[in-house]
Every structure is written in C-alpha cells, then in structure tokens.
Amino acid sequence: MIFNDYRNKAVLITGGTAGIGLATGLAFARHGARVYLTHRWASADEQAIKSRFEDEGCPEPVILEADASSREDTLNLIREIRKSHASIEAFISNVSFGHISKSPRDLDRRSLLISLKYSTWPILDYLKTIKAEMGKYPRYAVAMSSKGPDSYHFGYDFIAASKIALEILCRQLTAALIHEDIRINALAPNPVFTQSFEATFGPDFKPYLETQLGQYGRWYIILPEEVARAALALCGGGMDAMKGQVLKLDRGCCFSESLYRIYAFNTGKCD
Amino acid sequence: MASREEIWNVIHKHLVDTVENLDGQEIDTSKSIMDLGANSLDIVEIVSCSIRELKIKVPRNELNNLKNIDELIDLLHKVSNASG
Numbered sequence: 001m002i003f004n005d006y007r008n009k010a011v012l013i014t015g016g017t018a019g020i021g022l023a024t025g026l027a028f029a030r031h032g033a034r035v036y037l038t039h040r041w042a043s044a045d046e047q048a049i050k051s052r053f054e055d056e057g058c059p060e061p062v063i064l065e066a067d068a069s070s071r072e073d074t075l076n077l078i079r080e081i082r083k084s085h086a087s088i089e090a091f092i093s094n095v096s097f098g099h100i101s102k103s104p105r106d107l108d109r110r111s112l113l114i115s116l117k118y119s120t121w122p123i124l125d126y127l128k129t130i131k132a133e134m135g136k137y138p139r140y141a142v143a144m145s146s147k148g149p150d151s152y153h154f155g156y157d158f159i160a161a162s163k164i165a166l167e168i169l170c171r172q173l174t175a176a177l178i179h180e181d182i183r184i185n186a187l188a189p190n191p192v193f194t195q196s197f198e199a200t201f202g203p204d205f206k207p208y209l210e211t212q213l214g215q216y217g218r219w220y221i222i223l224p225e226e227v228a229r230a231a232l233a234l235c236g237g238g239m240d241a242m243k244g245q246v247l248k249l250d251r252g253c254c255f256s257e258s259l260y261r262i263y264a265f266n267t268g269k270c271d
Numbered sequence: 272m273a274s275r276e277e278i279w280n281v282i283h284k285h286l287v288d289t290v291e292n293l294d295g296q297e298i299d300t301s302k303s304i305m306d307l308g309a310n311s312l313d314i315v316e317i318v319s320c321s322i323r324e325l326k327i328k329v330p331r332n333e334l335n336n337l338k339n340i341d342e343l344i345d346l347l348h349k350v351s352n353a354s355g
Contacts (some may be wrong), residue, residue: 041318041319041329041330067319067323070323098312099310099311106310111310111313115312
C-alpha cells in the first residue's frame, strides 16, 4: 500500500531503462509519478520503453542519457529535471558496474577505483548535486546493493567491495543527514535475472542455476518486479521511520540455504 | 564530423591513458583492445571516454560485435559522419 501521492512528482532512477531500474520506473509510474530513467551509450530502445508505460496507462517517462560516474552528466541531468520539477521525491541509485576478475592476479587498484566510481560514488554525487541544485534532498533514496557483501561469489570481489561501501555510505549519510527530510535505505536482493546478471556472470550461469537448483531455484531467484515493489514500499510513506537500513530480498534464503537443504528440497525429502 | 585519423587519435589517447605500458608503443589496430592487455572494465572506459570526447551516440548493440580496433574506428567514424 502506498500512502504518498506520487502524481506529477519526479522520481529519478539511474540505469532505469532495463531490468530492476525499468521495473522500478514502472512501479512508480503506475502511481502517477513522472519518472526520469537514465541510461548510457544509447542502450535504450526509447520507443519500446515509452510504449510499455503507455500500455499501462502511466505518464510518459523521460529517458535521458547520463553516465552515473560523470560529474558533468549528473549536473546536466539534475538541471534538466529542475526545468520541470522543483524537487525530486525519490531517487533510486540503481546503476552498477564493476570489474569481474578471473583470478586474484587481475585484481588491480585501477579496476577497484573504477568499480567504486560506477557503483558507489553515484549515490553521494547525485544526492549532493540534487541538494546543491534544488535546495533540498529527495525525500527518499534507495540504493541497490546485492548479495555480494554477505557471501562469496567467484570474480565478484570488486563489485562486492563497491556494494558494501555503498551500504556503509547509506548508513553514514543517514546519520549525517538526521535533520534533513530524507530517508536513505538499501535493498540487497538475491540474484535477479537481468541483462546485468548475464553481463556479470556470463550467459551460461542462468541455465546452469535453473538446472542445478531445480525447484529451489524458484525461491532463490528474485524477480525485478519484486525489487521494484520493495523500492516503492520504502518510498511509499508507510515506512518513513526506517532509515539507514539494508534490507535483504532473499525469501529467507540467507539463513536456510545449504547444499543439504537444496538436495532435500529437490528430492522430496522435505516439504 | 571527425576524420578517421582524428577518431583514431582520440581512441589512442584513451587507450594509452587506460592500459599500462602502451605509451610510446606502436599499436596494431588489427588487434582487439583486450589483446593489448585491457580487461572488460578498461574497454568500457576507453570506448565511453572516446564516445564522450567525440560527442556522438553509439547504440550498445553495435559496440558488442566489434572484433578489433579497426572496426571500432570504422564504427565511430560512421556514426560521426552520420551525426555531423
């Protein structure tokens, strides 16, 4: 249930033209929000995205190219939004990009810094820019983290490091901005099948997971729409006392997943 | 609109800035960026910075299929001419 009225309010989502970002954009737009979806490298089929919004009777989204790691792009983006909106109601820091290593030998300082630049820095840069250009922070900010900080994933070293830095920033900023009208939280979903998932883990991992996890996979994998609904709920007014939290979207799997559990589940030894 | 040579100069600059030990070396443009020692993150940086400097937009799906630096130069040249 959404308590806030999002009609004609601005919602900014980085990496908003696919996967979790697009699902989140649709979730807010269904409540009347004017969503600003950013992308990079002309990666979006703008007409197809606009048609999806139109089909659902949503306000047309504004699709803008902006590199989340670029100071200049961020400034231009916020100034563009300011032409139509005095403030941003919700900011979803979704975009993430990092180095996937093949062995500890290719973990280098430069790749770590680039991973941080794309996956950690944007939330701080966007919030600071929004405040500087609009005079106030968004009422809500949601950072998209992942399962990475809590468990080992091969090759995921720098992305996990970027995500945990992102989570810590959310907490630190919450404490630092205690007197401001802003609620910053992070969502940490289990793996979500998106283009980004395939780019990170390769094209063969999804079918492998589906085969190896069997029925359990249905519970392990989270849908983009589920993440979107959680983001909307955090920004919906019913959870305004919640600040600086990292919420896991894992159906409780972080506690219960074990090889024996998966075996027992898939062989009918447990319900 | 930029000439093919100007486009190569832009890509070359970002290649040298990004990949270690390329400065002063002659670069064989029939090789891929990865052949020169770049990782996937480096490639994104090189291509992204080049596109930004050239002030052009290149669809991602066209970038995905490039086999070597020559093809990257050709693509950016084509897009630059089309937008110029």
